Amino acid sequence: MAAAKTHCGASFSLDAYHVSEEFGFILPDPLDELPPYYQPWMDVALRIPELVHARELRARVNKMPLLSSEFLQKHRELRLAHLALSMVTMGYVWQEGEGGTVEMLPCNLAVPYWEVSQRLGLPPILTHADGVLANWRKKDPEGPFNMENLELLVRLPGGDSVQGFFLVTLLVELAGAPAVASIPRVIDGVQRGDAEAVARALEDISQSIQDMTDALKMMQVYVEPSVFYGIMRIYLSGWKDNPCMPRGLIYEGVHAEPLQYSGGSAAQSSLLHCFDELLGIRHETQNGDFLSRMRNYMPPAHKRLIQDLSAQPPLQEFARRQADGQLNRALQLCAAKLLAFRSYHINVVGRFISVPAARARQLRQQRRGAGEDAVSRAPAALEERGTGGSGVMTFLKSVRDQTKQAFLPEAGKDVE
Numbered sequence: 001m002a003a004a005k006t007h008c009g010a011s012f013s014l015d016a017y018h019v020s021e022e023f024g025f026i027l028p029d030p031l032d033e034l035p036p037y038y039q040p041w042m043d044v045a046l047r048i049p050e051l052v053h054a055r056e057l058r059a060r061v062n063k064m065p066l067l068s069s070e071f072l073q074k075h076r077e078l079r080l081a082h083l084a085l086s087m088v089t090m091g092y093v094w095q096e097g098e099g100g101t102v103e104m105l106p107c108n109l110a111v112p113y114w115e116v117s118q119r120l121g122l123p124p125i126l127t128h129a130d131g132v133l134a135n136w137r138k139k140d141p142e143g144p145f146n147m148e149n150l151e152l153l154v155r156l157p158g159g160d161s162v163q164g165f166f167l168v169t170l171l172v173e174l175a176g177a178p179a180v181a182s183i184p185r186v187i188d189g190v191q192r193g194d195a196e197a198v199a200r201a202l203e204d205i206s207q208s209i210q211d212m213t214d215a216l217k218m219m220q221v222y223v224e225p226s227v228f229y230g231i232m233r234i235y236l237s238g239w240k241d242n243p244c245m246p247r248g249l250i251y252e253g254v255h256a257e258p259l260q261y262s263g264g265s266a267a268q269s270s271l272l273h274c275f276d277e278l279l280g281i282r283h284e285t286q287n288g289d290f291l292s293r294m295r296n297y298m299p300p301a302h303k304r305l306i307q308d309l310s311a312q313p314p315l316q317e318f319a320r321r322q323a324d325g326q327l328n329r330a331l332q333l334c335a336a337k338l339l340a341f342r343s344y345h346i347n348v349v350g351r352f353i354s355v356p357a358a359r360a361r362q363l364r365q366q367r368r369g370a371g372e373d374a375v376s377r378a379p380a381a382l383e384e385r386g387t388g389g390s391g392v393m394t395f396l397k398s399v400r401d402q403t404k405q406a407f408l409p410e411a412g413k414d415v416e
């Protein structure tokens with residue numbers, strides 16, 4: 001296991017952060033069954049698309065027994081319970097679209113969901129840690145970790161595109177695992193003053209970020225933009241900064257007042273947060289606030305890794321002191337790869353959000369009814385916003401520009 005001493009002498013082992021060399025932040029080998037007592041949850045969770053389609057999910061949830069969460073013991077049991085209850089909650093809230101939301105989540109769902117969330121340190125809403133990191137199984141356990149041999153444990157409405165969206169994101173996470181595994185080598189090299197070792201670790205991180213960009217390219221193969229925009233996206237939306245649910249959601253039996261939570265977004269992936277901290281890339285106040293808030297939607301151990309990285313001695317300063325050509329080139333390359341990932345991601349967001357949004361506006365102006373085109377069924381309130389609640393393009397471009405400015409005024413031009 002990769003380990004290094006921190007600047008205060010303590011060992012920097014990825015194990016301590018629930019991160020594995022092979023899988024990075026992905027939950028290794030998630031469970032696909034809960035103890036039989038929890039069958040009423042799984043009966044609903046495993047049928048979300050059809051129950052939503054028949055508009056029966058809310059009625060089924062209202063009839064669920066109020067179960068105690070105390071028989072969930074292992075971490076992987078809690079993760080599956082959180083995934084199942086999160087997906088059921090999204091189906092419950094959004095079953096009737098943006099015009100038919102609810103004010104309250106009933107106590108038979110809200111109370112155990114709250115308890116499980118508290119025990120995991122996750123918020124009571126669908127997160128990236130649920131839908132992506134803990135929502136997979138191999139069809140053939142001995143087979144490869146690829147699109148053909150993977151399937152989701154729990155699904156939302158949207159058919160093959162839902163499967164494609166979560167699994168491609170999972171493969172982006174997998175592609176980023178070697179980068180995370182190389183981080184202790186960077187820290188160790190800095191401590192020993194070994195510029196060459198740091199350079200080699202940074203070269204490996206660059207390759208891994210390049211592999212993430214390549215994996216992200218599969219999104220256009222496996223996900224249909226009109227299905228993503230018109231059908232799936234609402235089920236990822238939260239109840240914070242969302243005009244459809246301005247007050248938030250009451251969790252019955254938990255809090256009398258409504259609570260507000262952002263929806264699921266890969267902005268909650270720990271990968272880019274780690275790279276930013278490692279490379280010393282800081283974001284402007286408003287963007288930085290949004291990204292910091294997203295850290296509260298990560299498993300606490302992953303959030304701790306990001307915080308501990310931010311406390312390491314600045315890498316750019318080390319590189320300046322060392323004045324080593326190979327190290328400087330490796331650092332520039334790493335930042336350039338990160339910039340290229342963010343640029344390509346903006347391209348993806350254009351294809352999956354901006355273009356279908358323009359089409360939806362056009363259809364509305366022509367007053368063509370729902371059903372002709374999936375995009376016409378999309379919630380209008382989300383047009384300019386990400387599911388995490390940000391103003392999409394302004395936010396993403398400014399995060400990208402900050403990556404460029406913070407680091408590579410020259411090399412950034414080459415990448416684009």
Ligand code: HEM
Nearest residue numbers: 169172265266267269272349352386387388389390392399
């Ligand atoms: C169809 C695919 C995708 C779409 C439409 C999309 C959309 C978005 C949007 C709208 C945001 C703004 C934050 C929000 O409000 O949610 C965002 C942020 C972000 N997304 Fe994606 N995303 C996609 C796939 C991915 C994947 C696979 C990753 C990789 C893990 C990723 C990583 C990020 C990151 C790291 C941010 C935060 C901004 C940054 O650090 O650059 N996204 N995404």
